[in-house]
Amino acid sequence: MTFYLASGNAHKVGELQSLANNSALTVAIKSAREVGGMPTVVEDAGTFVGNARKKAQALRPLIPAGAWALADDSGVCVDALQGGPGVESAYFAGPQADPVANLAKLEAVMRDVPEGQRRARFYCVLLTIGPDGEEQVFEGGCDGSLLMAPRGAAGFGYDPLFVPDGFTQSYAELGDEVKSRLSHRARAWAQLAAWMKTRKA
Numbered sequence: 001m002t003f004y005l006a007s008g009n010a011h012k013v014g015e016l017q018s019l020a021n022n023s024a025l026t027v028a029i030k031s032a033r034e035v036g037g038m039p040t041v042v043e044d045a046g047t048f049v050g051n052a053r054k055k056a057q058a059l060r061p062l063i064p065a066g067a068w069a070l071a072d073d074s075g076v077c078v079d080a081l082q083g084g085p086g087v088e089s090a091y092f093a094g095p096q097a098d099p100v101a102n103l104a105k106l107e108a109v110m111r112d113v114p115e116g117q118r119r120a121r122f123y124c125v126l127l128t129i130g131p132d133g134e135e136q137v138f139e140g141g142c143d144g145s146l147l148m149a150p151r152g153a154a155g156f157g158y159d160p161l162f163v164p165d166g167f168t169q170s171y172a173e174l175g176d177e178v179k180s181r182l183s184h185r186a187r188a189w190a191q192l193a194a195w196m197k198t199r200k201a
Contacts, residue, residue: 124183
């Protein structure tokens with residue numbers, strides 16, 4: 001089965017392909033760049049599922065017959081920010097912001113929040129649309145807390161600030177092998193993989 005990811009983010013493509021490989025499934029994850037790039041999508045649905053649906057629907061007309069569109073919408077939800085940045089995680093520092101700017105802004109707005117009040121949750125929605133229009137939604141989350149300052153060089157996005165429950169290292173320090181077992185995206189993929197196995201049975 002081939003999925004075209006509604007994103008040009010090479011990190012996400014690589015992470016999802018690694019998760020697919022570890023699922024013992026014959027799955028190819030391809031970037032939207034391979035079909036001319038991701039169309040512009042205004043992510044204004046207000047929910048992770050809604051935004052993922054908009055992205056998958058925008059990409060679907062461009063992909064080859066028989067392939068599936070796959071969209072990932074994810075973010076970090078911080079208790080002290082009433083669940084923010086949430087669905088705005090990708091644009092937290094502004095419409096043209098990059099991951100470095102978003103991370104810096106989250107660090108800045110949380111600077112005066114003491115330890116013990118820095119609970120957060122990474123959340124991911126994976127939404128697929130098949131050749132016949134069939135839609136499936138898979139969700140995953142990972143609870144933890146935010147560090148006072150970023151740590152680690154691996155990972156991407158908000159990974160250097162987030163420490164999952166049960167660990168002392170940030171997502172960006174844990175490495176791909178550990179992260180692939182406990183991350184929000186890994187947990188959403190596990191649901192997708194289970195659905196695929198049921199579908200093939």
